[in-house]
Amino acid sequence: MEQGHFDAGFVGKCMRAWYGDLPAEDQEKLSKGFDLPFRVLAPSALAAMTGVGPSIPGRVLAPLLVIAGVGDRVRSIDQMTDFAAAAPGRRLKAVENAGHSVHWEQPEACAVTLMEFWKTSRPLPA
Structure with a gap:
């Protein structure tokens, strides 16, 4: 959980699951959360997928x-x-x-x- 990144395919999959079809402008704004450092985002993503x-x-x-x-x-x-x-x-x-x-x-x-x-x-x- 110290290094890595979420590739565009993973980000797109999450965005479609969460929001469905979005206009490009909204997609761009909402996907900014994935720009957080991996060490911050990875534990949150893990908890979101597996629960706490x-x-x-x-x-x-x-x-x-x-x-x-x-x-x-x-x-x-x-x-x-x-x-x-x-x-x-x-x-x-x-x-x-x-x-x-x-x-x-x-x-x-x-x-x-x-x-x-x-x-x-x-x-x-x-």
Whole structure:
């Protein structure tokens, strides 16, 4: 996981699986995430494909918001519901008309959801 790269074929396969057919401009913007250093991206990609160990999510003690697109083809809304329900302090916001990239597909709904969460999940600054 220290060296390597994701070739164009792999990137294209991921992009098609996650987003379907996209205009070239959107494809270019969304694929920029693959430009991260391999040492950063590889562990994330591995976790995305294989999941994380069952003990990992339980280590998160802070309030946790899961924003999930109802149409996500990477992780189903049922999986996200189960994850959010598995521990106290987790909340799920299911966003209609969105898939895996809620922040891209429904930015306003994502922003409103984040603002509401931040208002209730931490004390306001003095």
